[in-house]
Amino acid sequence: AQSVSQHNHHVILSEAASLELGCNYSYGGTVNLFWYVQYPGQHLQLLLKYFSGDPLVKGIKGFEAEFIKSKFSFNLRKPSVQWSDTAEYFCAVNPTGGGNKLTFGTGTQLKVEL
Amino acid sequence: DTEVTQTPKHLVMGMTNKKSLKCEQHMGHRAMYWYKQKAKKPPELMFVYSYEKLSINESVPSRFSPECPNSSLLNLHLHALQPEDSALYLCASSHPAASGNTIYFGEGSWLTVV
Numbered sequence: 001a002q003s004v005s006q007h008n009h010h011v012i013l014s015e016a017a018s019l020e021l022g023c024n025y026s027y028g029g030t031v032n033l034f035w036y037v038q039y040p041g042q043h044l045q046l047l048l049k050y051f052s053g054d055p056l057v058k059g060i061k062g063f064e065a066e067f068i069k070s071k072f073s074f075n076l077r078k079p080s081v082q083w084s085d086t087a088e089y090f091c092a093v094n095p096t097g098g099g100n101k102l103t104f105g106t107g108t109q110l111k112v113e114l
Numbered sequence: 115d116t117e118v119t120q121t122p123k124h125l126v127m128g129m130t131n132k133k134s135l136k137c138e139q140h141m142g143h144r145a146m147y148w149y150k151q152k153a154k155k156p157p158e159l160m161f162v163y164s165y166e167k168l169s170i171n172e173s174v175p176s177r178f179s180p181e182c183p184n185s186s187l188l189n190l191h192l193h194a195l196q197p198e199d200s201a202l203y204l205c206a207s208s209h210p211a212a213s214g215n216t217i218y219f220g221e222g223s224w225l226t227v228v
Contacts, residue, residue, distance in 0.1 A: 036219075044204070101159055104158075
């Protein structure tokens with residue numbers, strides 16, 4: 001079974017700082033990769049996803065993520081965060097070729113201070 | 115705004131009650147999901163319906179009973195729950211439950227078992 005690790009559980013940044021959230025997965029085959037965001041009191045929203053092709057994917061709100069196959073990683077980045085980026089960020093994977101079973105990481109709580 | 119609608123948003127029930135959570139989507143998706151999310155934890159898959167048939171049951175206790183009356187509706191029937199079942203229950207949908215199809219989440223139903 002696949003598993004997902006997010007090593008940063010809580011991150012506090014000042015506005016305009018750069019962001020990188022780590023995500024590593026464990027699975028022997030190919031996977032599809034996702035980052036979801038959950039703003040306070042709101043539902044999970046898809047930030048970006050990677051299925052194949054260019055390993056650098058761009059998502060909404062200026063976020064991007066890079067898939068590094070050799071490192072089993074899919075880190076999320078943003079060059080300059082805003083206060084409104086305060087939220088919980090979840091990395092998720094599902095294996096290709098099977099049912100659509102998303103496995104989520106434990107999440108990273110990001111707080112952006114003014 | 116999410117196109118997956120869940121009702122009720124909040125539910126308080128006793129351990130001997132029978133209640134239901136409802137979910138509706140009008141995106142033409144043919145796969146629907148129930149996830150459970152405890153506070154400060156990632157969502158955990160409970161059930162997957164594909165073309166109105168139950169395709170995945172993640173060993174969920176029988177006190178949770180899913181139902182998919184048609185391609186747009188998904189219910190979760192609750193009976194004899196325990197206080198530890200208190201959580202946010204998320205409904206989601208996607209195009210057929212094939213790996214890689216983006217899963218869209220509703221806002222969730224907050225359940226408290228007393």
